[in-house]
Structure formats: structure tokens, C-alpha cells
Amino acid sequence: MDLGIAGRVALVSGADSGMGKATARQLLEAGARVALTDVPDGTLDDARAELATFGEVVAVTGDVRKADDVRRIWETVRGELGDPDIYVNAAGVTGATGDFLDVDDHGWLDTLDINLMGAVRMCREAIPAMRSRGWGRIVLFASEDAVQPYTDELPYCASKAGILSLAKGLSKAYGSDNVLVNTVSPAFIATPMTDAMMEKRAKERGTSVDEAIRSFLDEERPGMVLKRRGRADEVAAAVAFLCSEKASFINGAGLRVDSGSVFTIAG
Template structure:
């Protein structure tokens, strides 16, 4: 299917691995010029090398919690590719976890700074040029946790609920300029983040990695009726659709990619 975005420019945060990297792959295959950004920890360069044969792609290291680095990311993209037509916010961390009464202010603030304020800072840079062009697509990564919070991940849940509200508000404010803002809410996707979670669970329970996944699905995510982790490319396909011309009448929507994990029909 032709996505109708050949020649567009996209910036993807959290693009060094997992869902962000796979989204970059699909957009490159669709003829989009892509800028990757993530923290400078080595994996960004690896992603760049892997994706380079697919098309016009650059990588710019930066930290979305630092306003000066956010500005630098956008300045470098504009100088090397032009103003992005598409922004995809996949940067995020699980953040502070555990008993609510034992998570201190710093734990909350650090989680919110990355998972919510990072998106705020990046969108603030993205939107002006999109409005001027009269064409823009923004997809923010939320989570099943935004509408179905888990008691040991409350900072993350609150941040992702904030993402849903942010996206809805932006869609109302800038939809009239043809800047469309939507969210995706993945659940338990096979990424480095959930790998680490399952390695920790396997060690705590004294079981193998696959058994840790199976027990987690049974005990913690009974709504995931497919009984497996999602694949990054399954999320990437949804994101690529939302930023395409095929989704030109979708604005302020939230798409769950969660194997049925969320029990409610609301939200």
C-alpha cells in the first residue's frame, strides 16, 4: 500500500532500538527521509548503520530531558534534512517502580521528565513549521498503563495518561492547521525494556526467560489473549499508517496495540 509520504521528512525519538527503530525502517521503505535520535550510548550508531542501506537517514544524539539538547536536535535535523513533516515520540523509560509509598519525589520527577515532558519539549519544536507548511503528523507513544494503571508502575502510568491528554489537546489546537496528532498504546512488546523486565523476573523466580514471560502473561496481563509479547514491527506498522496520507481523517485518536490487554471499552 502506498502511504503517500514519499519525500517527507521524519524525526523519531527513542529510535535506537525496538519500536522506534522498526518504525524508522518502515518509513525509509516508504521513501521518507528519516532522522533518528536517542541518547549517545552506542546503540544509536548501530541503528544508523543497520538502516543506512534503506534510504536517506541520519542520527543525532540527544537527551529529551535537556532543553538545550532538544533545541540542538531540531537545529541539526533542519540543517541536514529540513523541517520535519512527521514527528514520532517513542522515547521513554519504565522509570521509578515499586510501592507507591516508597517512591520519592525524584523518582516521580525523573519518570515524568522523560516520559511526559520529553514529548512536550519535542512537540514544541515540531509544531510551528508544520503549521506553516499546512501539513504535519505527530504520533506519541502512550501505553496500556495510561488507562489500566498497575500499582507498581504508577509514575509511568501517570506519565502515559498525561501523553493521552497532551495528544488530545494538541489535536484540537492544531488540527485546523492540518497538523494531526494521535497516539499508539502498545502492551508488552519484545523490546530491550521488556527484556530487562523479564530477565529480572526470571532471576527473582529462579526460572528461565521464556517461563518468566509465560508466568507474567498469566499473572499480570490476563487480558492479552494471544499469550505472547508483541513484535516491534507490529507497532511500527500502526505508526506508519497514522503518519500517512491514508490516515488523513484520523486526529486525536488512540490506537491500542495490546493483544486485548485493556479490559474496558472506554479510554
């Protein structure tokens, strides 16, 4: 399917692995020119080298918690590719976990700073040029946790609920300029983050990783009726669609990619 974005410039944060990298690949395959950004931990260049076979791609390191880094990321991308028409916010962390009473202010603030304020800072840079050209697509990664919170990861849940509200507000503020803002909400996708979660669970329970995954699905995610972790490319396909001309009448929406994990029909 032709997504109608050949030649468009896209910036993807959190792009060194997992769903961010898979999204970058699908945008490249659709003909977009793509900039990747992530923290400078040494893996972003590997992602760029891997994705370079699919199209024009550049990589810029930076930390979305730092306003100076955010400005530098956008200035660099503008200099190398031009103003992005598409921004995908996949940067995020699980953050502070545990009993609510045991999570201190630092744990809350750091989680919110990366997951919510990082998106705020990046969108602040993205929107002006999109408005001036009369075309833009922004997709923010939320989560099933935004509407179905889990008691041992409340900072993450709150940050993702904030993402839903942010996206809805931006969609109302800038939709009339043809800057369309939507969210995707994955659940238990096979990524380095959930790999680490399942390895920790397996070690704690003295089981294999496969058994840890099976027990997690049965005990913690009973709504996921497909009984498996999702694939990064399955999420990326939803994101790429929302970035496309095919989604030209979708604004302020949330698309769940969660195997049915969320029980409610609302939210």
C-alpha cells in the same frame, strides 16, 4: 500499500532500538527521509548504520530532558534534511517502580521529565513548521498503562496518561492547520526493556525466561489473549499508518496495539 509519504522528512525519538527503530525502518521503506535521535550511549550510530540500507537516514544524539539538547536536535535535523513533516515520540523509560509509598519525588519527577515533558519539548519544536506548511503528523507513544494503571509503576502510568491528554489537546489546537496528532498504546512488546524485565523475573523465580514470560502473561496481563509478546514491527506498522496520507481523517485518536490487554471499551 503506498502511504503517500515518499520524500517526507520524519524525526523519530527513542530510535536506537525497539519500537522506535522499527518505526524508523518502516518510514524509510515508505520513502520518507528519516532522522533518528536518542541519548548518547553509543547505540544510535549502530541503528543508523543498520537502517541506512533502507533509505536516507541521519542520527543526532540528545537528551529530551534538556532544552538545549532538544533545540540542537531540531536545528541539526533541519540543517541536514529540512523541517520534519512527521514526528514520532518513542523516547521513554519505565522509570521509578515499587510501592507508591516508597517512590520519592526524584523518582516521580525524573519519570515525568522524560516521558511527558520530553514529548512537550519535542512537540514545541515540531509544530510551528508543520503549521506553516499546512501538513504534519505527530504520533506519541502512550501505553496500556495510561488507562489501566499497575500499582507498582504509577509514575510511568501517570506519565502515559499525560501523553493521552497532551495528544488530545494538541489535536484540537492544531488540527485545523492539518497537523494531526494521535497516540499508539502498546502492551508487552518484545524490546530490550521487556527483555530486561523478563530476565529479572526469571532470576527472581529461578525459571527460564520463556517461563517468566508465560507466567507474566497469565498472572499480570490476562487480557492479552494472543498469549505472546508483541513484535516491534507490529507496533511500527500502526505508527507508520498514522503518519501517512491514509490517516488523513484521524486526529486525536488512540490506537491500541495490545492483544486485548485493556479490558475497558472506553479511553
